[in-house]
Amino acid sequence: MKIPPLLVGALIALVAIALPSHATASPAFALGADISWVTQMESSGVKFYDAGGTQQDCFALMKSLGMNSIRLRVWVNPAGGWCGQDDVVAKAKRAAALGMHILIDFHYSDSWADPGKQNVPAAWIGADINQLATDVAAHTTAVLSALKAAGVTPDWVQIGNETNSGMLWPLGSTSSGFANFTLLVNAGNDAAKAVFPSVKTIVHISNGYDDSLFRWMFDGLTAAGARFDVIGMSLYPDSTDWPEKDSECLDTMNDMVARYGKQVMVCEVGMDSSAVQPSRAFLADIIAKTRSVAGGAGLGVFYWEPECYGGWQGYTKGAFDSTGKPTLALNAFKVAASAGARSTFTSISSRSYVGTGDNIEVAGFVISGSSPKTVLIRASGPALTPYGVSGVLSDPMLELYDQVGPTLIASDDNWGDNPSMAAAIATVGKRVGAFAWPAGSKDAALLVTLDPGIYTAQVKGVNGATGVTLMEVYDAD
Structure with missing residues (x-):
């Protein structure tokens, strides 16, 4: 699912994130x-x-x-x-x-x-x-x-x-x-x-x-x-x-x-x-x-x-x-x-249960206009445990598709596997206000710059695992 477009530099519309119910x-x-x-x-x-x-x-x-x-x-x-x-x-x-x-x-x-x-x-x-x-x-x-x-x-x-x-x-x-x-x-x-x-x-x-x-x-x-x-x-x-x-x-x-x-x-x-x-x-x-x-x-x-x-x-x-x-x-x-209650966008997040088949977590976003947009997408599983969340997804897999094929264009299993990318993700995460992840955790993240178009991110469990995840999408520009 997508949420309505919100003006943040280039226009982004985020989808499939179950937002907090208070708004x-x-x-x-x-x-x-x-x-x-x-x-x-x-x-x-x-x-x-x-x-x-x-x-x-x-x-x-x-x-x-x-x-x-x-x-x-x-x-x-x-x-x-x-x-x-x-x-x-x-x-x-x-x-x-x-x-x-x-x-x-x-x-x-x-x-x-x-x-x-x-x-x-x-x-x-x-x-x-x-x-x-x-x-x-x-x-x-x-x-x-x-x-x-x-x-x-x-x-x-x-x-x-x-x-x-x-x-x-x-x-x-x-x-x-x-x-x-x-x-x-x-x-x-x-x-x-x-x-x-x-x-x-x-x-x-x-x-x-x-x-x-x-x-x-x-x-x-x-x-x-x-x-x-x-x-x-x-x-x-x-x-x-x-x-x-x-x-x-x-x-x-x-x-x-x-x-x-x-x-x-x-x-x-x-x-x-x-x-x-x-x-x-x-x-x-x-x-x-x-x-x-x-x-x-x-x-x-x-x-x-x-x-x-x-x-x-x-x-x-x-x-x-x-x-x-x-x-x-x-x-x-x-x-x-x-x-609908938001007049500006900085981030959207939700805690969801990831199952199997169609019951995985899905996020989409539309980048419109004529300029590329950088987006940080995070799938927290193990990192939620210190915050009292039980039954977390032990090893999230994050995949990003374009809607043309759809074609898989990026994926991540463990965010720290690439040290240079991990450093960039940590730096951007701190700047946009994301909570810190332990080094070497099995959480997943993508920091991507994308041309205007329609994209879909999916979170599933490695080897069919199930559990609670927190999906976050940040404007990283």
Whole structure:
């Protein structure tokens, strides 16, 4: 996972470091998850666990992972009541009790609404477009009024879900223009603001990398007089194309801000649950890029249904493992939460348990700009023992890769094996405030000067050893 870019000479964005939990993200930036399935999962006996295997409430677990916001979808009259008004209010109360921000996602359907289907609720079938607008307003008012009565104030309300071709088809489709769709958007917007005047309303479509789609949609809505505050998008890259898709999504976000004067939000992201390390890097990068949107107009990033595991509903893009624990991919949110409180960067560190397979410690960093940057990366294992840390990794191996291959470009097992490099590492470490290591210890370090690019550092145990390590990354210039 990567943390957002921070200005330190050349720009560095660090990834995959689980930062101390005392720092939190600004409420102005949403680090969130859509966990709308949670009550249905709980009713089916599904349980959720932290990394240590302790059962946790899912909402509290999301908060412990650095998330400050929860997104909840609303269906009009769903089978079983899941994601209906009462279910949504119950979930929203749980999120609000933890001090989390809330996004309410109206689908205006009895089930899924997305680019491939925007079905009219059964109770609304046969209505003309004006009656559909009245129905949209009434439904929006009813749900939000129920939330208000329960003491819940949402920060954002989404008027439709992935409405790439309008909503409430066929009458609300954009196939014959934007007038009807705009009428429905305005009905939802006005109803939301009548209940919560300060709420921000969102129009959300998919494929955040496709700027031409967004221009077509929001040129049409703007010309038709649509009223809304935020442009929302989804982004679901795969494990190989995420850097390209992230860059294109950033271009789209900046274009939306410049072209329409709107704020933007990444309302849905996800990646296959088996691609833990690429997902971690993707999440941190899209969070960083959303935070970098011009004028601070990027409002946040939400992972869609990360709590899913064990084949739940056939969904494969969750971020929990088969035992019900969050994968390391979600550490990107904790890193971002901690980094969000920092205005300057000198070092980042975290104590983590290094296992085997995907459960090694991974750090990435992006050097941008046109100048090289020197970075000190340390993996402390034995050096932690004098500080009362037990179960340390007895012999860390530190490896540095570029992301092009990826290609191994540097590695270290025992930092003192090369006397001249050890002296340089000790000198730089003292200058940047790193605690001293005993001479000849089996801790690992790299002092490297790198051209602009994307890099990944990994810490694993020699011969498959496991244990606690402290990962540190310092700006050494």
